[in-house]
Amino acid sequence: MLTKEAIHQVNQTKENIHAQEYHALAEKLSAQGMDPEQLLGKLEKFQIAVPSWALGAGGTRFGRYAFGGAPRTLLEKIEDVGLLHALTKNSNAISLHIPWDVPKDINAIKEAARAHELIFDAVNSNTFQDQAHQEHSYKFGSLSHVDKAVRDHAIAHNKEVIQIGEALGSKSITVWLADGSNFPGQTNFQKALHYTQDSLLEITNAMPDDWRLFIEYKPYEPHFYSTVIQDWGTSFLLANACGSKAFTLVDLGHHLPNTNIEQIVATLLMQGKLGGFHFNDSKYGDDDLTVGSIQPYKLFLIFNELVYGMATNKNNPPLAWMIDASHNTKDPLEDLLQSIDAILESYTKALLVDQTALHHAQQNNDVVLCQELLQNAFKTDVRPLVREMRLRKGGALDPLLTFRETKQRQKRIQQRGADALSSGL
Ligand code: PSV
Numbered sequence: 001m002l003t004k005e006a007i008h009q010v011n012q013t014k015e016n017i018h019a020q021e022y023h024a025l026a027e028k029l030s031a032q033g034m035d036p037e038q039l040l041g042k043l044e045k046f047q048i049a050v051p052s053w054a055l056g057a058g059g060t061r062f063g064r065y066a067f068g069g070a071p072r073t074l075l076e077k078i079e080d081v082g083l084l085h086a087l088t089k090n091s092n093a094i095s096l097h098i099p100w101d102v103p104k105d106i107n108a109i110k111e112a113a114r115a116h117e118l119i120f121d122a123v124n125s126n127t128f129q130d131q132a133h134q135e136h137s138y139k140f141g142s143l144s145h146v147d148k149a150v151r152d153h154a155i156a157h158n159k160e161v162i163q164i165g166e167a168l169g170s171k172s173i174t175v176w177l178a179d180g181s182n183f184p185g186q187t188n189f190q191k192a193l194h195y196t197q198d199s200l201l202e203i204t205n206a207m208p209d210d211w212r213l214f215i216e217y218k219p220y221e222p223h224f225y226s227t228v229i230q231d232w233g234t235s236f237l238l239a240n241a242c243g244s245k246a247f248t249l250v251d252l253g254h255h256l257p258n259t260n261i262e263q264i265v266a267t268l269l270m271q272g273k274l275g276g277f278h279f280n281d282s283k284y285g286d287d288d289l290t291v292g293s294i295q296p297y298k299l300f301l302i303f304n305e306l307v308y309g310m311a312t313n314k315n316n317p318p319l320a321w322m323i324d325a326s327h328n329t330k331d332p333l334e335d336l337l338q339s340i341d342a343i344l345e346s347y348t349k350a351l352l353v354d355q356t357a358l359h360h361a362q363q364n365n366d367v368v369l370c371q372e373l374l375q376n377a378f379k380t381d382v383r384p385l386v387r388e389m390r391l392r393k394g395g396a397l398d399p400l401l402t403f404r405e406t407k408q409r410q411k412r413i414q415q416r417g418a419d420a421l422s423s424g425l
Pocket residue numbers: 053124176216218251278286324425
């Protein structure tokens with residue numbers, strides 16, 4: 001475990017410069033009528049879940065490269081998320097994918113999570129892969145399959161995932177349905193959607209009252225002609241059909257190029273149906289790249305709608321934030337640290353937008369001022385504010401530097417081996 005003293009030691013090398021930078025920013029923000037203390041309070045509360053499958057090496061269908069010291073068990077994955085949280089103070093939850101990470105000893109797993117101050121976020125079901133000796137294959141679909149026996153099998157799996165989640169203290173399940181078709185004529189669109197709706201309703205009815213169902217959408221992959229839940233409209237339609245416990249989940253990579261995701265977010269919030277987020281970045285498709293690495297302004301615009309929507313649409317429940325990325329060439333823990341920073345920075349910048357001034361500029365159709373207001377916030381370097389929050393919480397001023405200076409990867413390689421493998425895709 002990374003000790004508080006070790007974090008403090010690295011912090012000390014940066015404290016003077018940080019103090020100068022933070023005071024300059026706090027003064028500037030105060031002069032603009034903002035309260036730095038209030039902003040710090042909001043940043044402290046912003047917690048992002050880390051998926052259990054993002055801690056190991058990601059691959060493509062062409063292969064995978066080991067990076068050494070990958071977590072071999074769920075306990076080691078909890079250890080890794082615990083490290084991220086100790087450094088950032090913004091990642092207090094882990095999201096499990098079943099059956100990649102079935103907890104064998106529930107109490108031991110809960111105890112380990114508690115020791116690292118972690119909670120269990122949404123559990124994820126998996127009906128896109130057949131398990132060994134599976135009686136009913138998902139080759140031609142699961143919740144939308146033409147054969148009721150296969151649909152029932154997939155429903156039963158989701159119910160089992162809910163039970164595991166209940167035992168761990170999760171309060172939500174995310175369903176990403178990979179079902180779709182590769183060739184025109186292969187599937188009857190109406191029947192597939194109808195079966196899916198019935199299946200999801202049965203899953204929703206099996207959830208405890210205080211649970212939420214998140215319905216994820218994706219336009220293509222693994223199927224390349226059609227996907228049953230292809231877009232936010234389809235997810236929204238299904239969420240409405242499933243009632244008040246069901247919501248749409250937006251994965252940033254699950255859109256066709258140049259889709260206006262911020263507008264989707266605004267509409268879903270207005271309808272009280274936005275459940276959560278899978279953060280990542282992309283250039284072409286579901287690239288699963290580090291959050292904010294390709295289109296940071298787009299991420300900021302999404303957060304701008306989120307900040308406005310969370311304040312305005314009280315009918316929408318609190319959102320579930322999660323990273324969903326995959327690392328092919330980077331150390332996954334370093335990548336996650338970069339992603340957590342990018343999310344926090346975008347959120348902070350969105351908090352700086354002068355909503356009252358923006359409202360007036362919009363009312364006056366002052367297009368130029370509208371743009372200025374957004375870009376002034378976007379161009380502000382808010383990193384000192386994020387660092388200050390971490391410093392006060394006992395986290396690292398510079399999580400990535402501390403990760404490297406305290407040799408976290410090398411320690412993991414020593415403990416777990418250079419060729420350790422993680423479960424997942
Ligand atoms: C699918 O591409 C997805 O975004 C879903 O959230 C899955 O559960 C996850 O990635 C894991 O591969």
